[in-house]
Amino acid sequence: MSLFPILEEESVEPVPSFAIEEFLAQEREKDLFRFSTAGSVDDGKSTLIGRLLYDTRSVYDDQVRSIQGKGTVGEGQIDFALLTDGLRAEREQGITIDVAYRYFATSKRKFIIADTPGHEQYTRNMATGASTADAAIVLVDARKGVLIQSRRHAYITSLLGVRHIIVAVNKMDLVDYSEETFRAICDEFRSFLEETDAGSSSRVTLHFLPVSALLGVNVVHRSDETPWYGGPSLLELLESIPSSETNVDAPFRFAVQRVVRPNMNFRGFAGQIASGRVRVGDAITALPSGRSSRVERIVTFDGDLEEAFAPLSVTLTLEDEIDISRGDLLTLNEERAPVARRFQASVVWMDAQPLDAKRRYLLKHTSQTVPVQSVRVWHQIDVGTLEQHPAKTLEMNGIGLIEVETRRPIALDPYSTNRTTGAFVLIDAETNATAGAGMIREIVEKDARTAQGPVTTDERTARWGHTGAVVRLTASATLIDAVERELFDHGAVVVRTSSDNDALNQSLATAGVLALAAIESEAAQLLEIDDEKRALEASATVENILHYLRQAGVLQQGLV
Amino acid sequence: MLAVENTVPSQPTSTVTPARLSHLKLLEAESIHILREVASEFAKPVMLYSIGKDSSVMLRLAQKAFFPGPIPFPLLHIDTGFKFREMIQFRDEMAKSIGAELHVWRNEPAIAAGTNPIALDTKRCCGLLKTQALLDGLKHYGFDAAFGGARRDEEKARAKERIYSFRDSAGQWDPKNQRPELWNLYNSRIHPGESIRVFPLSNWTEMDVWQYIHEENIPIVDLYYAKERPMYVRGETLLPTEQDFMAWPGEKPQMVKSRLRSLGCSPCTGAIRSEADTLPKIIAELLSFRSSERANRVIDHDQEGSMEIKKREGYF
Ligand SMILES: Nc1nc2c(ncn2[C@@H]2O[C@H](COP(=O)(O)OP(=O)(O)O)[C@@H](O)[C@H]2O)c(=O)[nH]1
Numbered sequence: 024m025s026l027f028p029i030l031e032e033e034s035v036e037p038v039p040s041f042a043i044e045e046f047l048a049q050e051r052e053k054d055l056f057r058f059s060t061a062g063s064v065d066d067g068k069s070t071l072i073g074r075l076l077y078d079t080r081s082v083y084d085d086q087v088r089s090i091q092g093k094g095t096v097g098e099g100q101i102d103f104a105l106l107t108d109g110l111r112a113e114r115e116q117g118i119t120i121d122v123a124y125r126y127f128a129t130s131k132r133k134f135i136i137a138d139t140p141g142h143e144q145y146t147r148n149m150a151t152g153a154s155t156a157d158a159a160i161v162l163v164d165a166r167k168g169v170l171i172q173s174r175r176h177a178y179i180t181s182l183l184g185v186r187h188i189i190v191a192v193n194k195m196d197l198v199d200y201s202e203e204t205f206r207a208i209c210d211e212f213r214s215f216l217e218e219t220d221a222g223s224s225s226r227v228t229l230h231f232l233p234v235s236a237l238l239g240v241n242v243v244h245r246s247d248e249t250p251w252y253g254g255p256s257l258l259e260l261l262e263s264i265p266s267s268e269t270n271v272d273a274p275f276r277f278a279v280q281r282v283v284r285p286n287m288n289f290r291g292f293a294g295q296i297a298s299g300r301v302r303v304g305d306a307i308t309a310l311p312s313g314r315s316s317r318v319e320r321i322v323t324f325d326g327d328l329e330e331a332f333a334p335l336s337v338t339l340t341l342e343d344e345i346d347i348s349r350g351d352l353l354t355l356n357e358e359r360a361p362v363a364r365r366f367q368a369s370v371v372w373m374d375a376q377p378l379d380a381k382r383r384y385l386l387k388h389t390s391q392t393v394p395v396q397s398v399r400v401w402h403q404i405d406v407g408t409l410e411q412h413p414a415k416t417l418e419m420n421g422i423g424l425i426e427v428e429t430r431r432p433i434a435l436d437p438y439s440t441n442r443t444t445g446a447f448v449l450i451d452a453e454t455n456a457t458a459g460a461g462m463i464r465e466i467v468e469k470d471a472r473t474a475q476g477p478v479t480t481d482e483r484t485a486r487w488g489h490t491g492a493v494v495r496l497t498a499s500a501t502l503i504d505a506v507e508r509e510l511f512d513h514g515a516v517v518v519r520t521s522s523d524n525d526a527l528n529q530s531l532a533t534a535g536v537l538a539l540a541a542i543e544s545e546a547a548q549l550l551e552i553d554d555e556k557r558a559l560e561a562s563a564t565v566e567n568i569l570h571y572l573r574q575a576g577v578l579q580q581g582l583v
Numbered sequence: 584m585l586a587v588e589n590t591v592p593s594q595p596t597s598t599v600t601p602a603r604l605s606h607l608k609l610l611e612a613e614s615i616h617i618l619r620e621v622a623s624e625f626a627k628p629v630m631l632y633s634i635g636k637d638s639s640v641m642l643r644l645a646q647k648a649f650f651p652g653p654i655p656f657p658l659l660h661i662d663t664g665f666k667f668r669e670m671i672q673f674r675d676e677m678a679k680s681i682g683a684e685l686h687v688w689r690n691e692p693a694i695a696a697g698t699n700p701i702a703l704d705t706k707r708c709c710g711l712l713k714t715q716a717l718l719d720g721l722k723h724y725g726f727d728a729a730f731g732g733a734r735r736d737e738e739k740a741r742a743k744e745r746i747y748s749f750r751d752s753a754g755q756w757d758p759k760n761q762r763p764e765l766w767n768l769y770n771s772r773i774h775p776g777e778s779i780r781v782f783p784l785s786n787w788t789e790m791d792v793w794q795y796i797h798e799e800n801i802p803i804v805d806l807y808y809a810k811e812r813p814m815y816v817r818g819e820t821l822l823p824t825e826q827d828f829m830a831w832p833g834e835k836p837q838m839v840k841s842r843l844r845s846l847g848c849s850p851c852t853g854a855i856r857s858e859a860d861t862l863p864k865i866i867a868e869l870l871s872f873r874s875s876e877r878a879n880r881v882i883d884h885d886q887e888g889s890m891e892i893k894k895r896e897g898y899f
């Protein structure tokens with residue numbers, strides 16, 4: 024059996040003589056498949072990827088040459104982990120710290136691999152790699168069986184909605200290719216995943232495979248070493264799993280990224296279709312406002328389309344001039360997404376600073392960022408035992424169930440039905456760290472009592488006609504005064520505050536008040552609504568500012 | 584309760600559902616999404632335009648992202664003074680033809696002091712003419728986000744990059760402490776002075792780039808196509824004759840049918856012998872290559888991990 028042979032210079036092939044047009048035609052048929060690796064340290068993730076790349080001839084000679092004679096494997100072999108461990112610290116310590124992305128293609132597909140770290144302290148990087156994957160390979164060392172870290176990774180992988188988990192029982196060469204060992208690991212793994220409720224209603228397909236990454240057994244080709252295994256090789260399996268990019272049959276979801284307005288005659292909404300399809304003439308509803316219109320054109324640089332589907336990036340124009348801005352979700356009339364301010368979500372905590380209900384977080388969801396009004400931890404999950412422990416906080420790499428209330432309503436779906444409109448990240452408003460990755464489970468009906476007392480945020484909003492917000496306005500004294508007067512006259516609960524008392528401003532906003540933090544300036548004009556900046560024209564009027572407040576969802580229909 | 588299907592051993596799932604979008608369309612859609620996010624969330628973004636094939640693709644994607652509107656940010660070229668004449672000409676014509684605003688930034692003091700890769704070593708030369716110039720240029724205009732055409736498949740330190748690469752107020756990258764980047768939710772929040780480098784082509788390979796250029800008829804600099812060109816022939820290495828100081832005493836150039844696989848500064852970019860004078864031939868040639876595109880560059884070979892070091896210092 025050949026260990027990684029060193030490529031000979033003579034193996035250089037001449038320019039292929041086949042028709043290039045044929046090759047290009049075949050290339051056009053290829054789709055894109057993303058998978059990640061997971062598993063405990065030293066289970067062989069990087070080696071497996073090295074093997075896949077090498078055996079599909081996806082590494083260049085100079086890249087192989089640069090790692091020859093280095094690393095930790097025996098004489099004459101190549102340590103393929105060095106191909107993906109691209110950071111100096113990784114090579115020095117012989118571990119993977121962060122995700123490495125690698126690319127290869129076969130005659131059927133193009134692949135994007137996320138090679139992820141195994142150490143618990145880098146779990147957040149492992150989650151990064153799995154979040155966009157169609158499939159995940161979880162490696163298990165045949166000698167060690169299912170370790171806590173294998174469980175942790177399998178759990179996070181299914182939590183992140185990866186539909187196919189390939190359990191590769193590796194280092195089979197070190198257990199004499201024992202079928203018994205293999206089956207015992209499969210059974211253990213299956214019973215563990217059956218206990219989880221990670222994906223809730225989602226379905227995970229498990230695939231089991233005996234391999235030797237080092238020797239290439241069942242990696243690219245099926246091997247005689249495991250006659251009792253009748254299944255496909257790893258690569259055959261990867262080529263056959265359907266790509267989840269085909270979520271075109273789900274309800275149409277389109278988050279507006281940008282309003283494209285090159286002149287007075289064109290007003291388009293640019294975005295990427297998250298799921299489903301849309302046709303010219305379709306009746307659509309913008310959420311959370313609920314305003315409706317019909318699709319007039321589907322515009323692209325390459326010409327208009329009659330129909331577009333996920334995940335195309337397009338620009339839609341509508342028949343009516345309705346007020347739509349960045350962050351709005353366009354849906355079809357008959358399949359609207361629910362709109363809510365309060366929901367439960369699974370969360371993977373990723374910040375060294377533990378989750379703290381007293382800190383200020385921003386929730387980034389599709390193309391919008393909204394302030395978090397309150398966040399509460401329900402329980403933490405012990406991934407080793409899958410037990411739920413009541414908890415008040417989550418430490419870095421902790422996984423748990425939280426309840427989030429946003430200051431303004433957002434249009435969303437459960438993560439199990441939509442990996443785009445069901446996902447969010449929490450950003451620490453002070454440090455700007457990406458602190459948590461959330462997967463929405465269900466909307467929580469209104470809580471009768473809030474932490475502050477018997478009156479709920481929604482009741483305040485209904486009475487006052489606006490949500491709470493910190494409105495930082497840098498403008499002339501005249502304009503600031505006029506804005507305050509106008510808001511007050513329309514019944515808004517507005518208070519003029521100092522812009523540098525952030526704690527006070529946030530408390531007021533949390534209580535539903537409009538905190539108008541004014542900075543008098545004749546020169547600059549800037550409007551910030553809860554951390555979202557909007558540059559103002561020099562000629563900006565009170566009406567412009569109220570319009571922005573309406574657009575941001577602060578002023579409700581009832582007011583003004 | 585999680586539904587678990589399948590038993591040991593697994594059988595291949597039925598055949599692949601027919602792909603509705605090709606991999607190029609999928610990559611295009613992803614890149615456009617990134618371009619639009621950045622343009623919407625940053626106060627002053629800029630596109631680093633290096634005139635090469637990757638920049639050409641990135642520029643086309645920007646045209647697509649904001650169509651029928653104009654590209655809502657300027658282009659910035661970091662000119663080392665050692666770029667090929669054809670590149671500079673192409674740059675100016677391109678910016679003009681698509682109506683983009685173009686800034687050019689050079690480290691003039693270093694250029695005036697005669698900085699070149701022979702006088703200094705390549706590492707210090709790059710440090711002054713590329714990295715320093717880039718940091719100064721970004722600072723001069725006050726850009727808070729800068730697009731670069733780097734791809735993860737180019738080099739293993741690049742394979743570690745996020746799509747949004749956070750840089751501290753000195754423009755430096757901390758690879759061991761990158762922001763987690765899940766789904767397509769990019770964290771654009773920065774404190775004053777900090778910035779983000781954005782790589783919309785992260786997931787493209789060299790092959791994808793060439794196929795896209797072919798499919799989309801994207802104009803590229805003529806230097807990519809094989810043609811008889813004067814070269815200093817030094818064993819395997821073909822050195823362009825652009826700069827006189829690169830010649831050895833008495834050395835005479837020879838005409839060689841050759842082309843450049845990637846564009847850089849003329850003293851540090853070797854050409855390759857090639858018959859590929861059309862895009863399909865370039866793609867066919869690419870299939871036969873056994874060396875990465877960076878192997879023709881002098882600069883990455885200086886030391887193990889030199890790309891990572893340069894990136895930490897503020898390079899793209
Ligand atoms: N005998 C044997 N050793 C292996 C196999 N796969 C990986 N290894 C070795 O296990 C060690 C850890 O591998 P690596 O790929 O770095 O693991 P990672 O931490 O999961 O990325 C290395 O010394 C590999 O050579 C295998 O199939 N058989």
Ligand SMILES: [Mg+2]
Binds near residue numbers: 104118119139
């Ligand atoms: Mg590894």
